[in-house]
Amino acid sequence: MLILGDMFEVLDKHSNSYDLIICDPPYGIGDTKLEVKGPKHWSKSNEKWDFFYSVNEQYEFYQKTLSLLISKLKDSGSIFVFGSFHNIYQVGYILQKQLNLKIINSIVWNKKNAFYNVTRTALIEGTEHIIWAALNNKVQHYFDYEYACSQNNGKQLRNVWTSLKTPPGELIGHPHQKPAWLIHRLIRLACPSSGVVLDPMAGSGTTEIICGRSGRKRYNAAAAVRRGTARHRF
Ligand SMILES: C[S@@+](CC[C@H](N)C(=O)[O-])C[C@H]1O[C@@H](n2cnc3c(N)ncnc32)[C@H](O)[C@@H]1O
Numbered sequence: 001m002l003i004l005g006d007m008f009e010v011l012d013k014h015s016n017s018y019d020l021i022i023c024d025p026p027y028g029i030g031d032t033k034l035e036v037k038g039p040k041h042w043s044k045s046n047e048k049w050d051f052f053y054s055v056n057e058q059y060e061f062y063q064k065t066l067s068l069l070i071s072k073l074k075d076s077g078s079i080f081v082f083g084s085f086h087n088i089y090q091v092g093y094i095l096q097k098q099l100n101l102k103i104i105n106s107i108v109w110n111k112k113n114a115f116y117n118v119t120r121t122a123l124i125e126g127t128e129h130i131i132w133a134a135l136n137n138k139v140q141h142y143f144d145y146e147y148a149c150s151q152n153n154g155k156q157l158r159n160v161w162t163s164l165k166t167p168p169g170e171l172i173g174h175p176h177q178k179p180a181w182l183i184h185r186l187i188r189l190a191c192p193s194s195g196v197v198l199d200p201m202a203g204s205g206t207t208e209i210i211c212g213r214s215g216r217k218r219y220n221a222a223a224a225v226r227r228g229t230a231r232h233r234f
Contacts, residue, residue: 002208007200008068016072019142019195021079022186022207023069024178026050027086028058047175059090066094069200070101070135078104078134078141078190082178088129101133104141109182110162132190142195147188161185174204183210 003010030050052058069079079101081091095101107130114126134141148157166179183206191197199207 002202002205008064011068011072011200014072014198017074017196018072018198019074019077020187020191020197021069021073021077022183022197022199023065023079023201024082024176024199024203025062025065025087025201026052027082027084027176028052029084029086050176055090058087059094062087062090062094063098065200066091066099069198070099072198073135075135075137075139076142078132080107080186080190081131081133083129083131084125084127085129088131092131095131095133100136102136102141104132104134104143105159106131108160110160111165112162113164130186142190142192144189151185172204177204178206180206180210183207184214187211187214 026047026049028050030047052061066081073079079095081088081095083091092103092106096103109128109130111126111128114124117124149155151157161182163179163181166177170180171177187197187207187210197207197211202208
């Protein structure tokens, strides 16, 4: 199910029944007023929804978002939160210290073809981070160990995942669209086959598409699709 709306309005009506939450929030990298001249094919992400006026405003947004989302998790549920260095330390602090969640893993997505640093003042930021956390209770979070091993030739899967960026054949025009394989892997690792997944900031709708294709009998992606359509080509 795809719900078009602001997650803060839409989610209040939903109970704590989610097995998995995939939260891919604004990282706070839009509209930075950064004056750099890149090559012709380079364009800076400049989305209004991806801009915060201050670190405090950004922090309050994550606090509000994550506290709301955690209240929607089942006892055995877990949450993945995406980020880069722009936001991930705030996210980690809020999850661990303020919301008292158990951090299960910190996953690094290593993008082999990440774009070079146009400012030439720093290293290429070639990774994104995904914090995986669960409620700090006595209930074991769901984890498909066999599936995880199947992703690494039968051996335990590590927390550094290397791939190319989202391939052009999948892109539908959203500036931060995640690759299908990545969302598919998260869902298979942490959501039972009859479980319910919530993606509160679905963007182009990747999670919803993958839920529909991964044999999940029930799924639910509450979302505001503010750009593009939820049509994917895989
Ligand atoms: C990083 S993108 C998500 C990309 C998505 N994972 C994909 O693969 O396409 C973040 C999205 O959150 C949306 N968003 C920001 N604030 C929101 C809110 N309050 N409610 C719903 N969506 C929101 C933005 O419009 C944007 O599309």
